[in-house]
Amino acid sequence: MWLTTLLFPAAAAAITLDINSRSSIASAAGTAAYNMMTYYTGNQTGQVPGDLPGSLSCNPNVAGTYCWWEAGAMWGSLINYWQYTNDSTYNSVVSEALQFQRGPENNFNPPNQSRSMGVDDQVFWAFSALDAVESNFPEASDGQPSWLSLAQAVYNFQTSLWDTSTCGGGFHWQVYSFNSGYNLKITIANGGNFQLSARLAYITGNSSYADWANKVWDWMASSELFETSGGMLYIWDSTDSDNNCTSADHYVWTYNYGTVLAGAAYMYNYTNGSSVWESRVQQILNSTFSLFFPSEYGGNIMSEIECEPHLNCDQDQKSFKAYLSRWLAVTAVLVPSTASQIMPKLQGSATGAAGQCSGGGNVCGEQWYLTTYDGYTGVGEEMSAMSVFGANLINSNMAPLTLRTGATSKSDPSAGGSATGGPASLVEKPITTAGRAGAGILTVIFCVISIGGAWWLIT
Numbered sequence: 001m002w003l004t005t006l007l008f009p010a011a012a013a014a015i016t017l018d019i020n021s022r023s024s025i026a027s028a029a030g031t032a033a034y035n036m037m038t039y040y041t042g043n044q045t046g047q048v049p050g051d052l053p054g055s056l057s058c059n060p061n062v063a064g065t066y067c068w069w070e071a072g073a074m075w076g077s078l079i080n081y082w083q084y085t086n087d088s089t090y091n092s093v094v095s096e097a098l099q100f101q102r103g104p105e106n107n108f109n110p111p112n113q114s115r116s117m118g119v120d121d122q123v124f125w126a127f128s129a130l131d132a133v134e135s136n137f138p139e140a141s142d143g144q145p146s147w148l149s150l151a152q153a154v155y156n157f158q159t160s161l162w163d164t165s166t167c168g169g170g171f172h173w174q175v176y177s178f179n180s181g182y183n184l185k186i187t188i189a190n191g192g193n194f195q196l197s198a199r200l201a202y203i204t205g206n207s208s209y210a211d212w213a214n215k216v217w218d219w220m221a222s223s224e225l226f227e228t229s230g231g232m233l234y235i236w237d238s239t240d241s242d243n244n245c246t247s248a249d250h251y252v253w254t255y256n257y258g259t260v261l262a263g264a265a266y267m268y269n270y271t272n273g274s275s276v277w278e279s280r281v282q283q284i285l286n287s288t289f290s291l292f293f294p295s296e297y298g299g300n301i302m303s304e305i306e307c308e309p310h311l312n313c314d315q316d317q318k319s320f321k322a323y324l325s326r327w328l329a330v331t332a333v334l335v336p337s338t339a340s341q342i343m344p345k346l347q348g349s350a351t352g353a354a355g356q357c358s359g360g361g362n363v364c365g366e367q368w369y370l371t372t373y374d375g376y377t378g379v380g381e382e383m384s385a386m387s388v389f390g391a392n393l394i395n396s397n398m399a400p401l402t403l404r405t406g407a408t409s410k411s412d413p414s415a416g417g418s419a420t421g422g423p424a425s426l427v428e429k430p431i432t433t434a435g436r437a438g439a440g441i442l443t444v445i446f447c448v449i450s451i452g453g454a455w456w457l458i459t
């Protein structure tokens with residue numbers, strides 16, 4: 001307490017956080033959750049359950065609009081919130097949202113979204129279904145599909161999209177080839193499917209999922225997306241199948257590292273402690289710490305280094321720290337040897353975030369290393385703060401459940417439809433990049449036109 005006060009003397013309006021008190025942390029998470037949910041209108045009459053404002057035609061460069069994938073991610077962050085704090089305020093809204101957006105094939109490819117569907121978009125909704133499985137979040141009633149089957153349906157849909165005709169394998173960013181950006185094979189799509197497969201292996205014990213996860217990992221590791229140099233592992237954002245993936249861009253994002261880190265952590269635990277996976281986890285972790293916890297701010301405060309220092313993160317990017325926070329916490333329990341390294345980073349980041357949550361009504365900004373509110377808030381900022389607070393509540397009793405350790409969600413290995421069976425209207429209504437916004441392409445465009453990315457950081 002004393003230290004907090006000393007560090008943030010002027011932050012009278014910041015969220016009060018005693019990092020050693022569970023009730024104080026839970027209360028901070030509750031404040032951020034409440035502020036985040038002020039943006040949600042999908043439970044009001046005439047609105048679409050599950051969507052955030054702008055989900056039907058989002059553009060991450062327009063303030064106040066949120067792409068469909070981010071809403072999907074938000075529901076998972078609220079499942080963790082309930083799991084870590086026991087506050088069930090949002091549970092029924094979350095349950096309705098996930099089921100409403102599951103689509104006719106129960107695989108999170110609903111008609112309003114499918115013509116611009118990205119592998120990454122879909123997988124973030126699947127992650128939230130898995131969060132539900134791993135915490136025994138109450139199943140929806142009335143015979144609606146189980147949380148586990150929804151994630152299995154996404155897996156079944158996506159495996160048929162694996163493409164060996166270029167780059168020796170990998171997933172395209174886009175599901176449908178008529179969408180711009182299809183040419184890119186990006187980390188969040190491949191790493192996302194890798195994590196999905198690893199979690200299904202961990203939950204069900206079915207080795208088919210693990211075989212698939214190994215295959216996706218091997219492809220990523222041998223591609224230009226992964227580059228090791230000087231003791232660092234760089235996980236770049238994208239490669240381009242138009243040049244057979246012979247080069248990568250040079251941008252690093254917290255969510256790419258978090259996605260791949262957690263997938264490796266699940267594989268480590270699923271394999272009962274394989275040394276190969278342990279060293280992969282440790283390598284990703286080391287690089288995550290070096291890149292995203294800058295020593296100039298003491299080395300324990302997370303920062304989205306590509307855009308945050310200049311406050312030009314787009315709507316998607318503002319939420320990325322939420323995922324790294326949550327997945328660092330899960331890694332700490334799945335790979336116990338990492339806990340003592342991870343917890344100081346989560347504590348420092350939460351303390352920093354609390355100081356930054358000093359806008360009117362305790363709304364949260366982005367720059368956790370500053371206690372002066374930076375003036376930018378929204379779903380991404382609130383979700384990131386809520387998630388880093390909640391991450392500090394995790395302990396070994398909250399390890400993700402498996403079907404062997406008490407998860408009760410029903411498995412259906414053959415759930416869902418197939419990639420080729422999409423709605424017929426798809427072919428008639430291709431849309432262009434300008435009209436869509438997943439995670440990857442606008443990231444790329446944004447970087448090219450802004451600060452030139454992080455090349456300077458590493459050369």
Ligand SMILES: *[C@@H]1O[C@H](CO)[C@@H](O)[C@H](O)[C@H]1NC(C)=O
Pocket residue numbers: 037040043044045089090093
């Ligand atoms: C919608 O959800 C919000 C956030 O949980 C809640 O405050 C609000 O009362 C709900 N509105 C309706 C109409 O259910």
Ligand SMILES: *[C@@H]1O[C@H](CO)[C@@H](O)[C@H](O)[C@H]1NC(C)=O
Pocket residue numbers: 048100101110111112
């Ligand atoms: C699709 O969009 C229409 C029009 O806004 C809306 O009525 C419907 O509920 C939406 N469905 C889903 C699953 O989002």
Ligand SMILES: *[C@@H]1O[C@H](CO)[C@@H](O)[C@H](O)[C@H]1NC(C)=O
Pocket residue numbers: 166167168244
């Ligand atoms: C494309 O890349 C893959 C994987 O590196 C390689 O096996 C293949 O030969 C390349 N194809 C062409 C046409 O260069």
Ligand SMILES: *[C@@H]1O[C@H](CO)[C@@H](O)[C@H](O)[C@H]1NC(C)=O
Pocket residue numbers: 270271272
């Ligand atoms: C891990 O250990 C359990 C319990 O001994 C065993 O049933 C399971 O098959 C092992 N998993 C792997 C991937 O070896």
Ligand SMILES: *[C@@H]1O[C@H](CO)[C@@H](O)[C@H](O)[C@H]1NC(C)=O
Pocket residue numbers: 268269272273333334335336396399
């Ligand atoms: C897997 O995770 C559980 C739950 O945190 C933990 O008790 C166990 O030690 C982990 N397994 C290994 C091999 O570290």
Ligand SMILES: *[C@@H]1O[C@H](CO)[C@@H](O)[C@H](O)[C@H]1NC(C)=O
Pocket residue numbers: 231279282283286
């Ligand atoms: C990670 O960093 C620690 C401490 O700097 C070092 O001892 C270890 O060898 C590194 N591990 C890997 C896999 O890079």
Ligand SMILES: *[C@@H]1O[C@H](CO)[C@@H](O)[C@H](O)[C@H]1NC(C)=O
Pocket residue numbers: 206207208209413
């Ligand atoms: C394991 O998963 C694979 C791939 O989805 C599926 O084909 C198979 O039926 C599953 N096996 C069991 C025993 O559930």
